[in-house]
Amino acid sequence: MPELPEVEVTRRGIEPHLAGRIITGATVRNAGLRWPVPRGLGKTLTGLKVESVKRRAKYLLLDCGSGHLILHLGMSGSLRITDYREPAAYHDHFDLELGATVLRLTDPRRFGAVLWQRGAVLKHKLLRDLGPEPLESGFSGEALYAAIRKRGAAIKTVIMDSHVVVGVGNIYASESLFLAGINPKTQARRLGRKRCDELAGAVRTVLTRAIRAGGSSLRNYVQSDGSFGCFQIDCSVYDRAGKPCRVCSSPIRQIVQGQRSTYYCTKCQS
DNA sequence: CTTTAAACCTGGTCGC
DNA sequence: TGCGACCAGGTTTAAA
Numbered sequence: 001m002p003e004l005p006e007v008e009v010t011r012r013g014i015e016p017h018l019a020g021r022i023i024t025g026a027t028v029r030n031a032g033l034r035w036p037v038p039r040g041l042g043k044t045l046t047g048l049k050v051e052s053v054k055r056r057a058k059y060l061l062l063d064c065g066s067g068h069l070i071l072h073l074g075m076s077g078s079l080r081i082t083d084y085r086e087p088a089a090y091h092d093h094f095d096l097e098l099g100a101t102v103l104r105l106t107d108p109r110r111f112g113a114v115l116w117q118r119g120a121v122l123k124h125k126l127l128r129d130l131g132p133e134p135l136e137s138g139f140s141g142e143a144l145y146a147a148i149r150k151r152g153a154a155i156k157t158v159i160m161d162s163h164v165v166v167g168v169g170n171i172y173a174s175e176s177l178f179l180a181g182i183n184p185k186t187q188a189r190r191l192g193r194k195r196c197d198e199l200a201g202a203v204r205t206v207l208t209r210a211i212r213a214g215g216s217s218l219r220n221y222v223q224s225d226g227s228f229g230c231f232q233i234d235c236s237v238y239d240r241a242g243k244p245c246r247v248c249s250s251p252i253r254q255i256v257q258g259q260r261s262t263y264y265c266t267k268c269q270s
Numbered sequence: 271c272t273t274t275a276a277a278c279c280t281g282g283t284c285g286c
Numbered sequence: 287t288g289c290g291a292c293c294a295g296g297t298t299t300a301a302a
Contacts, residue, residue, distance in 0.1 A: 002295065002296080014295090034278065035277095058296075058297090069302095074293085074296060074297085075296050075297095076278090076281090076295080076296095093282085107279095107280095109278085109279045109280050109296095110278080111279065111296060111297080126297090133290095150271080151272075151273095152272080152273085152287085153273065153274095162297080167293060169296070170294090170295060170296085171295060190289055258274075260274070261293090272302105273301100274300105274302075275295085275299100275300090275301085276298105277300100278293105278296105278297095281293100281294090282293085282294085283293080285290095286290095
């Protein structure tokens with residue numbers, strides 16, 4: 001279930017268990033993720049200290065001084081803190097070991113990634129060309145307006161383009177457009193400055209709200225199974241096809257854009 | 271440069 | 287109960 005809020009909540013959950021700890025080993029049970037897990041990764045990592053856990057887009061970056069361990073959860077991945085006595089299950093593909101503590105990656109669909117980058121992590125091919133973080137100052141109505149001037153594609157697909165802004169996945173794309181009152185089929189370049197302001201604001205609001213929903217369970221943060229960020233915000237439109245709009249009661253419509261489902265209210269989003 | 275479709279995988283659900 | 291079709295929260299890649 002990883003969209004940006006889930007990844008951020010996971011980051012906050014794992015960092016206290018990792019920061020300042022020495023890596024004692026790593027176990028790769030299945031190297032066949034989105035890209036092959038690098039050979040000899042355990043040897044590369046052993047003895048290094050995890051300085052901090054950062055996030056860029058939906059990538060988690062474990063700063064190990066001389067390099068970074070890059071983790072991505074794909075569509076079905078999750079991380080949890082457990083210990084070495086816990087037997088690994090079928091989809092537990094990767095363990096990072098820090099003494100008795102284990103950071104364990106579970107990912108049934110194996111769209112996730114475990115990579116190693118020496119030196120400057122932001123120069124990695126996957127991170128190099130990413131657009132601004134939605135919750136930082138680089139993303140604004142002004143920046144959005146400038147970025148989409150020449151885009152004739154539908155705003156729903158453009159807002160999910162990581163060159164425009166990172167971290168807006170399929171759920172929160174629909175939710176943000178609903179909050180901004182913008183029809184997802186609108187050509188991106190047709191949006192004026194004001195609507196870009198509204199959309200940028202909506203993206204920030206929706207993501208912040210979702211992080212807070214996960215963060216609010218921070219107290220009981222580590223679930224009984226050790227996983228993080230187990231939360232479900234109730235959506236305004238996503239997965240609500242045919243159900244009444246929570247604002248105007250007209251039925252939520254589902255369409256397909258760029259091979260993904262989009263949900264919107266035909267009345268509220270003109 | 272922009273846009274589109276296919277690809278990587280497994281698992282759950284639905285209709286017959 | 288079984289089976290096929292279809293769907294799913296991401297992102298790269300190639301091709302148009």
